[in-house]
């Protein structure tokens with residue numbers, strides 16, 4: 001809204017070049033859309049214009065409809081000059097009738113990206129020329145909506161139904177090269193030739209040297225009706241399997257089907273009305289919130305707003321080739337960083353290198369990486385057992401076992417061997433960073449780089465700063481984080497940081513409910529139906545019981561007043577059930593890691609219950625599914641409030657991202673704080689208060705939550721007067 005513009009320049013060749021300018025991604029604001037209409041009208045009217053080329057400035061075609069404006073449309077209408085902005089007008093009147101139906105041909109010159117509405121405009125052009133490596137896609141579903149400018153109709157007609165469904169349902173863009181093979185773009189040319197090639201192509205169409213194709217009416221790529229229906233049927237089943245709570249993928253499939261069965265105009269009309277309905281859904285609100293929150297994590301007051309530029313990182317060293325270290329090294333080499341992997345001896349070093357190889361090999365096996373690329377990427381890692389090669393590293397990431405004395409020794413060695421500018425990062429998840437750097441004079445360059453396992457796959461990186469960590473070091477690490485495709489959130493130094501502090505009550509509540517008489521498998525089913533990738537017990541199996549006990553001890557030491565001391569896991573451990581790695585935990589596991597319930601666990605549960613003594617009258621607690629969700633997640637919300645209240649995170653939305661990317665909280669619920677706000681602070685507070693009275697301090701609402709409930713304010717409202725730990 002109120003931003004961006006469109007220019008027109010008519011060349012002596014008779015081609016009007018229409019350029020969108022709306023940095024950073026040339027998104028389609030209302031102004032841009034109106035500008036496009038105006039310039040198209042002008043080009044169509046002018047006698048000196050034979051053909052049109054549309055492009056975007058700054059090496060980017062267009063990142064789609066302006067998502068900020070989508071938010072505006074959700075909260076009421078967007079008005080221009082007192083008139084309501086109608087999406088129907090854009091899809092049918094502007095893009096279809098004016099652009100595609102024009103009497104002069106147009107060609108899209110695509111550089112950088114053509115996403116969402118951007119690709120939809122390009123598909124309405126009569127030709128598409130792209131520069132190499134441009135991204136083309138319709139990622140609207142990840143925002144809880146569907147393509148709304150004709151994408152559901154034109155993409156299947158250009159690339160066939162199966163490929164279109166893959167791109168739309170998985171919000172998966174493709175590169176120009178693949179787009180060219182599929183026929184989505186007509187040619188891929190070097191960037192410097194892009195505009196000239198597009199001009200020539202447009203003139204070729206105008207002068208009948210090339211066919212004048214209107215994508216909306218093509219049928220040659222569409223599968224026959226019977227086959228199309230089968231493909232759609234299968235896609236519906238897959239969509240339900242991926243996220244049973246989500247309706248918009250199914251709506252999208254209905255819209256596509258409408259176009260195939262009743263013709264593309266009928267499809268367009270259904271598309272617009274469905275888009276408008278979905279835009280107002282809770283899921284779209286939540287997913288759009290997640291989109292902006294993810295970008296907000298890179299704005300850290302006092303760090304990213306003080307003019308610091310990230311320093312160039314040429315080489316990284318990783319200490320420790322275990323599960324975490326090898327995962328971190330894999331993530332780094334995959335993004336082109338040369339890595340030195342250090343281990344204590346040759347045997348451990350070889351094992352670490354083998355792990356990295358296995359991580360890469362799994363990509364080769366899945367067809368995601370060629371053997372040639374495998375060799376090239378693996379050659380970026382060099383193993384060592386000493387510090388000799390550390391003289392020219394820019395960042396070190398330590399990922400050895402959680403032992404304070406060992407880490408202290410390592411950091412004083414690093415201080416000796418690394419150059420003075422080198423960032424000294426630790427992947428610890430539990431040890432106080434000040435303690436780790438105690439024996440050094442380098443506290444200002446010591447920082448936490450907390451990855452989540454498997455580190456080369458999980459998208460989150462917690463960057464932990466102490467009061468002494470310099471902003472420059474944080475900026476450097478944030479930059480590396482982004483380059484290795486992680487979303488970095490900057491958090492303060494405390495036990496568990498943001499993610500693990502929220503995770504802890506998740507498992508604890510589930511254990512509490514079990515001791516109150518609930519069935520572990522039912523709890524897992526209810527929680528996965530809510531949208532978590534796995535329930536708390538399946539997760540405990542995955543993490544392993546030894547780790548669960550060790551973490552429990554940490555929490556007991558640091559937050560004794562709110563730890564529920566369930567004995568269930570220690571009892572099971574005594575019987576050598578330690579989770580998935582022993583093939584026996586709450587579930588039994590076969591060779592393919594498939595979990596199945598085990599009736600045997602009844603005996604452990606009974607023992608734990610009798611020791612807990614919570615079921616005094618012998619009557620197990622009976623709860624509805626909704627109550628289970630609340631009893632598991634309200635303690636998580638409570639802990640998130642503490643984290644925010646203590647200033648461990650900058651803003652509530654960082655906890656949303658931490659929960660979505662670190663815990664697997666369903667993004668379509670917007671993250672833990674967004675979800676909590678949809679229920680209301682007062683509701684959550686009152687529930688916790690009642691449970692605290694019945695069951696003790698584990699449920700006791702924290703002062704932050706109490707205050708928000710008392711004033712009826714949102715948990716995500718800005719935090720005032722808190723001494724931030726950041």
Ligand SMILES: C[C@H](O)CC(=O)SCCNC(=O)CCNC(=O)[C@H](O)C(C)(C)COP(=O)(O)OP(=O)(O)OC[C@H]1O[C@@H](n2cnc3c(N)ncnc32)[C@H](O)[C@@H]1OP(=O)(O)O
Pocket residue numbers: 024025027028063064065066067068113115116117118120139140143146147148149151292295296
């Ligand atoms: C009717 C239509 O069918 C509906 C639509 O078109 S809906 C929109 C569809 N488009 C999308 O979903 C694309 C969303 N954007 C992206 O995926 C990524 O931003 C991108 C691939 C374009 C660029 O990624 P990257 O280079 O990593 O930069 P990223 O940090 O994400 O974005 C840069 C800035 O552009 C903004 N931006 C990106 N796409 C935007 C969009 N479509 N609208 C508004 N702002 C957008 C981001 O908010 C960010 O702003 P900030 O600098 O103020 O934080």
